[in-house]
Amino acid sequence: MSQHYLAAPDRFETERFVLRSYFPGDGAILTEAVESSYDHLAPWMPWAQPSQPQALSEQLARQFRGRYLLATDFVIAVVSPGGDKLLGGTGFHLRHGGLESHTAEIGMWIRASEAGQGLGTAVLEAMLQWGFTQWPWERLVWHCNGKNIASTRTAQKAGLRLEGTLKGVRTEGEIRDTLLFGILKDEWGAQTPPA
Template sequence: MNADSIVQPGDPILLNVPRELVGERLLLTAPQMGLGAEMAVAISQSLDHLKPWMPWAQDAPTAESSEAVVRRMHADFVTRRDLCFHVFLLAAEGRRGRLVGGTGLHRVDWTVRRFEIGYWLRPDVQGQGLASECVRLLSRMAFDTLQARRVEIRCDTRNTRSRAVAERCGFELEGVLRRESLGVDGEPRDTAVYARIEA
């Protein structure tokens, strides 16, 4: 065993991150290998909605390419580099229903204990408060289980739906980063930064 393989105290790989989060209407699950085909269908059906905002959603994925993504998300979850979750409708008796999107804690900084929440949903389930339910479930886990000091939501200033979710969930607009990144069209975009901090 070399020095690089010795686990250091506080190593995030030792954290017990819940693999399931159960809400009133949703079940969030850690990435599961074998869901690539189902993910490909969900993304393909959401392309028109996702294209303006998500660089990864410019073309319809194949079952194989989505499976590769799911397996990378699984690996990142295990190593605590990125904490993605599949979003399912909650069926009777707590069973898993239809896959309706994705969410997670991204841009993880374990030193600061800072996370950024991202989310997307199929168009046919939007406008029902499900994105807000995702954000509340992840925020609770971040602060209560992972001892987060800061949780952010960042989005294009023109993405009024995402901004509304952040505001409904008690995130405070800290500012706008002007021409902070490039949009999917290659043009500079402004990013709204919302945050909640530990109480």
């Protein structure tokens, strides 16, 4: 497989949700999901706004699709099995080197109406399974604000290991601790029974 380009997998299905690339036409479901989740997202996601016009969401969806095809960033939608509702967002982000690093950072948000019901943990587990079986990742990481209990617990429950803590990080107008979680493909394979 080329180290510089990836014909990325487009879709991973479970009974509860589908992980897929964003596509043109996703603007409406993206606006509905993020606007209805503003209070839930705002403390942790700097991009959250009380109002996100559909035209902006449509532009974002097209940018996400473009970068996915260019293999520069993989922003992923979490959609209902029927495809009519956006349940959240996740992604494999190249923040620690290019494709040749075989490393991606997973980010995630779950819409307010679905949060706290095990979905985030299930999505992260699916991202590990998909990432280590159909993508070229050898190492997957998850970074979170030390104050974000839900994010910390989600990483722990999905089997990621706390690798360290960056203390007193000045970012986005605050001073915080950043927790660094990670898991290697071999570690994941050792703790996951074959399908």
